[in-house]
Amino acid sequence: MAAGLKAGQVTEVVAITENGYEVGCCNAKMRRSVKPATAKTVLTVQAGAFTAVQPSGSPTIEKLDIPADSKGVSFGGYEPAEAKDVDLTKAEVIVSAGRGVGKKDNIPVIAELARALGGELGASRPVVDSGWVEHSHQVGTTGQTVSPKLYVACGISGAIQHLAGMKKSDFVVAINKDKDAPIGEVADVLVVADVMQFVPALTAALQK
Ligand SMILES: Cc1cc2nc3c(=O)[nH]c(=O)nc-3n(C[C@H](O)[C@H](O)[C@H](O)COP(=O)(O)OP(=O)(O)OC[C@H]3O[C@@H](n4cnc5c(N)ncnc54)[C@H](O)[C@@H]3O)c2cc1C
Structure with a gap:
């Protein structure tokens, strides 16, 4: 174009x-x-770098009649895009799993917290690269840029490439056993705890 x-x-x-x-x-x-x-x-x-502004008024729709075979262009067919299982850019709450969750079997614990908060599961790149979570859930420069109202980072160190994808979140809660983890610099609340102890307790409290 x-x-x-x-x-x-x-x-x-x-x-x-x-x-x-x-x-x-x-x-x-x-x-x-x-x-x-x-x-x-x-x-x-x-994607996700700009907050969508609600349009005001009604836009004029102008229909253009362009013959498909004009100027050497022809209609080759239509294939719908592969449906993603999640669109994190629209989520108001995201609970993301990082390498600190330890293993694939622990991912459902993080997903359960996401469900309890009415949100979606996100992930850092190592979690995706290890095949624990699908790439459509990855947050960061090579994943999605998100701006939810609440972002919960579970066992995520806060590497620059991850922060680039989530630092526009309104409120960030980080759960990390390292009180000096760089995620603390962007977190509104840093919970210094073992993620696999804290998250199930938080989910249980929310489900009461
Ligand atoms: C070109 C390029 C693009 C990239 N794109 C992305 C991207 O899109 N998204 C992305 O995320 N990364 C991306 N990365 C990778 C990035 O640099 C980091 O390696 C990655 O974000 C680290 O992921 P992590 O925080 O899950 O893991 P780690 O950095 O290993 O951090 C794990 C954290 O968990 C904590 N922890 C460990 N055990 C526990 C426990 N039991 N309880 C609580 N906390 C615990 C640790 O203290 C640590 O802070 C990219 C890198 C490059 C070079």
């Missing part, structure tokens, strides 16, 4: 400032600003 419009193209935009479009770089450890020199720019934004 950008080539057709003779426009610049910037992908995965995470913020728009007067200096240009901000995108991640250096494995998402840093951001850089991009200011295309072209008159037009085609942007794609990182």
Whole structure:
């Protein structure tokens, strides 16, 4: 599209400032600003990086009749996108499992807390890479960027690539046995405890 419009193209935009479009770089450890020199720019934004604003009024819908075979374009078919089992970008509560949960068999304990809070299960990358949880649940630069009202990080250290995906959460609770874990820097509440002791107790209290 950008080539057709003779426009610049910037992908995965995470913020728009007067200096240009901000995108991640250096494995998402840093951001850089991009200011295309072209008159037009085609942007794609990182999923979840911007909070959707409720539209006001009713937009005008203009139907364009473009013959499919014009300009060498023909209709090749339609394939619906593979349905994801979860869309974390829309979740108001996310309870995420990190490597600190220890093993795959412990994931249901974290999922149970997510259910008790009416939320969804999230995960850090090692948990996904180990095959404990599907990739659609991964939060972070190579997963989803989320902004729930409540984010509960269970046994997650707070690596920059994970924080990039969840630091816009309204309220962050972290459960970690290490009181100096970097997640503490973004957490509103840091519970210093063994996650496999604390989480079942919290879930039981919520279910009472
Ligand atoms: C290009 C690139 C992209 C990446 N993308 C992502 C991404 O999208 N998402 C992502 O998450 N990571 C991503 N990573 C990986 C990231 O750098 C970290 O390695 C990862 O986030 C660490 O996951 P973790 O916090 O679960 O594990 P760890 O860093 O191993 O942390 C485990 C934490 O659990 C605590 N803990 C251990 N046992 C217990 C217990 N019994 N009770 C309570 N706490 C306990 C520990 O104190 C520790 O803080 C990426 C890395 C790169 C290079």
